[in-house]
Amino acid sequence: MADNWVRPYEPGSGRWLVIAWEAFALALLSWATIRQFDLMGHGVRVVACLLAAVWVVGAWRILQLGVYVSAEGVLIRGLLRSRVMPWPEIAGVHLRRATHRLGPWRIESGTTVLLERRNGQTVNTELWEQGVDFHSRPKVFRAVYQEIRARHRTASAPE
CATH class of the missing domain: 2.30.29 (PH-domain like)
Incomplete structure (x- = not known):
């Protein structure tokens, strides 16, 4: 298949609102998870890094939609x-x-x-x-x- 795919339109600014909303929702999930399980130190870092990675992958896919x-x-x-x-x-x-x-x-x-x-x-x-x-x-x-x-x-x- 071709490697020269072209999107025949510019993405709307609403995508950035969706990405920002997802960042807020994942931050809230991170905060709730840390509080629910009384995480400290490495546990906080693991949860934060995992949800940040999910957000980065999701944001990339939203931009590519x-x-x-x-x-x-x-x-x-x-x-x-x-x-x-x-x-x-x-x-x-x-x-x-x-x-x-x-x-x-x-x-x-x-x-x-x-x-x-x-x-x-x-x-x-x-x-x-x-x-x-x-x-x-x-x-x-x-x-x-x-x-x-x-x-x-x-x-x-x-x-």
């Missing part, structure tokens, strides 16, 4: 795993209004970009109109969607 494209396909980087889909496996790129059910109520959660595979399955790209990258930038969301569609059309066009 997103959809990347190349001439060969689409790379979807999630928090826990990454997935590559070559252009020939993709039948189409679509927008979908996402809704969630909570008992008898339907809750609208915005528009997402889906990749439709040739076998009929769909793959969520994690591009969400209300997400941290596009919440206050709907034009950027539409532009990214159009960019992915254009690259798919170019890759699918007969030579």
Whole structure:
């Protein structure tokens, strides 16, 4: 696969808020763990270093999250795993209004970009109109969607 993956958008500033929130939450967890188990000396250092390492790895993954494209396909980087889909496996790129059910109520959660595979399955790209990258930038969301569609059309066009 290609090594020249490009994210067709700049990440939103909301990612930094998420990273800061996670730092606060892990600091609180560290404080609670140290107090709960009456840790001292090395125990405090071990807990602090372990949770700091978790935060660094998590922050790195949060910064890398997103959809990347190349001439060969689409790379979807999630928090826990990454997935590559070559252009020939993709039948189409679509927008979908996402809704969630909570008992008898339907809750609208915005528009997402889906990749439709040739076998009929769909793959969520994690591009969400209300997400941290596009919440206050709907034009950027539409532009990214159009960019992915254009690259798919170019890759699918007969030579």
